Amino acid sequence: MAVRVPILRQGSHLIASIQEELSDSDILNLQSRILDEVVKRQADGVIIDVGALDVIDSFGTRTLAEIASAVQLRGAKMVIVGIQPEVALSMVLLGLTLETVPTMLDLDAGIAELNGAAR
Amino acid sequence: MKAAETVTAQQQSVQHDGDVVLARQMGRQMAMALGFSKPDQALIATAISELARNIVNYASHGTVDAQPVSDGRDTGLHVVVSDRGPGIDDIEAAMTDGFSTGRSLGLGLPGTKRIVDEFDIQSTPGKGVTVTIIKWKHR
Numbered sequence: 001m002a003v004r005v006p007i008l009r010q011g012s013h014l015i016a017s018i019q020e021e022l023s024d025s026d027i028l029n030l031q032s033r034i035l036d037e038v039v040k041r042q043a044d045g046v047i048i049d050v051g052a053l054d055v056i057d058s059f060g061t062r063t064l065a066e067i068a069s070a071v072q073l074r075g076a077k078m079v080i081v082g083i084q085p086e087v088a089l090s091m092v093l094l095g096l097t098l099e100t101v102p103t104m105l106d107l108d109a110g111i112a113e114l115n116g117a118a119r
Numbered sequence: 120m121k122a123a124e125t126v127t128a129q130q131q132s133v134q135h136d137g138d139v140v141l142a143r144q145m146g147r148q149m150a151m152a153l154g155f156s157k158p159d160q161a162l163i164a165t166a167i168s169e170l171a172r173n174i175v176n177y178a179s180h181g182t183v184d185a186q187p188v189s190d191g192r193d194t195g196l197h198v199v200v201s202d203r204g205p206g207i208d209d210i211e212a213a214m215t216d217g218f219s220t221g222r223s224l225g226l227g228l229p230g231t232k233r234i235v236d237e238f239d240i241q242s243t244p245g246k247g248v249t250v251t252i253i254k255w256k257h258r
Contacts, residue, residue, distance in 0.1 A: 024139065024172070025136050054147060054161065086157045093233055094169075094231075096230070
């Protein structure tokens with residue numbers, strides 16, 4: 001069954017809060033909706049909260065990096081928050097990094113990062 | 120009673136990408152029931168995710184079979200990911216970091232090998248691929 005991740009608006013930022021495990025097509029769906037929303041809402045920042053994800057594998061990592069690149073090309077900034085410690089460890093061991101995307105501990109830190117960067 | 124005796128073998132059929140999620144959840148739940156640490160549960164789920172995705176991407180249908188194993192000293196989770204798709208022409212190349220015939224990072228197979236304890240891949244071109252992995256609890 002398809003999972004639709006809620007994308008909330010907070011000021012000039014968008015917050016996509018993933019609530020459950022996503023399939024590859026769910027992630028691609030999230031990607032296109034975030035890009036649509038960034039344009040429609042003229043957002044200057046996007047936060048993706050991945051705290052509910054038990055697995056971020058090669059496909060997930062690549063897609064998150066692609067979303068961030070596209071968001072940055074729109075002149076907005078993207079931050080990923082909430083990567084679980086064991087998920088982070090798996091990513092490192094698998095050889096995956098998200099070097100091009102800022103990652104923060106939690107939502108508050110993500111919002112602070114976007115606000116700080118906007119100044 | 121040892122944990123391994125209470126966990127029974129399970130199979131997940133894989134055809135669509137939603138099945139990849141079900142397969143990795145099955146692996147994680149079995150790993151949890153066997154008493155694997157949280158990082159190891161995540162590694163097992165990630166390994167299954169990578170391997171099951173190959174079924175969806177390269178074959179039309181396959182299976183993920185997981186069962187507890189014991190070597191007398193340690194308990195492990197034994198997972199077989201198998202399909203009857205086109206197979207892999209050059210396994211050595213497929214096991215190289217960065218090699219990919221599809222739209223991927225090419226880290227799937229070599230990356231998966233790095234995060235499990237035992238890894239075996241068998242393929243006959245035209246007849247499919249079978250990858251067998253074992254993650255032991257205490258190594």
